[in-house]
Amino acid sequence: MSTTTSSVIQVSGVTKDFGSTVALRDVDLTVNRGEVVVLLGLSGSGKSTLLRHIDGLERPTKGTVEVLGQHVPKLRAKELRRLRGRTAMIFQQFELVPSLTVLENVLTGALAQLKGPKLGIWAYPKSFKQRALQHLDRVGLLEKAYQRADQLSGGQQQRVAIARALMQDPEILLADEPVASLDPESSDQVMRLIREIAADDGLTVVCSLHQVDLALGWGDRIIGLRHGEVVLNTPALGLSKEQVMEIYGRVATTTTELTAIEAELVANGAAAEAAAMTGTVL
Ligand code: ADP
């Protein structure tokens, strides 16, 4: 990689209104190539909305969104499709096709590179199948290639979704709470895998999370969102949980939020684990 940094995502002054709800308020965010960024915030803080702007699924009410040098809200459908080909997304609920095999699910990641619908494995060129199998090997699931996707555990399904994203050969990986439905052990595994792949491939990653514990020590930088506003933007290295919680605490405006923050602050190992399982706390 070159020593000069270049931004691949530039969100400037973005406000997004949904009727009377302000989902994002004057958000600025710059992400450099190869950077791994965490969007941290409670439910409803605007994480998904921000990711959806980067992926061109939402248009800002105000402000600009530039991804890989292109003004996302101004793109025509065809240009947007091309840009989305360079930006892969993974979701909390994996979004696999349950009745298809693992291998077929991974292959669907390449659909944009091929013409026409592809029904069944035989419809894909051999080179694509080889690549799909390589990606499955990389996420540790080669032996599951011919099983139905719905026979896999949650953690395994998310790893299949990662392999599917890799089929796009993306430059940017957007992950919207990728471990919110997973138990702590699978969460760790999936987070580690994303980090590893990002480092190996020089991928730029923006990953939303609601657990402070997972965010600390994982990303290069943490962006804290609250009520659609950026309340924290700092390198993750050396950041303590107390510092993060303090920032959240200072701007908590409802009892529920304060309770959530307090619970997180006093959480010992077991309580934090329970919170991660239920996905309730920050
Ligand atoms: P998060 O992902 O952090 O939970 P979201 O981005 O989903 O937060 O939501 C931010 C706010 O915007 C919430 O108040 C949510 O209800 C609202 N919101 C999100 N999408 C829509 C939509 N399509 N229509 C109306 N309100 C929305």
Ligand code: MG
């Ligand atoms: Mg969300």
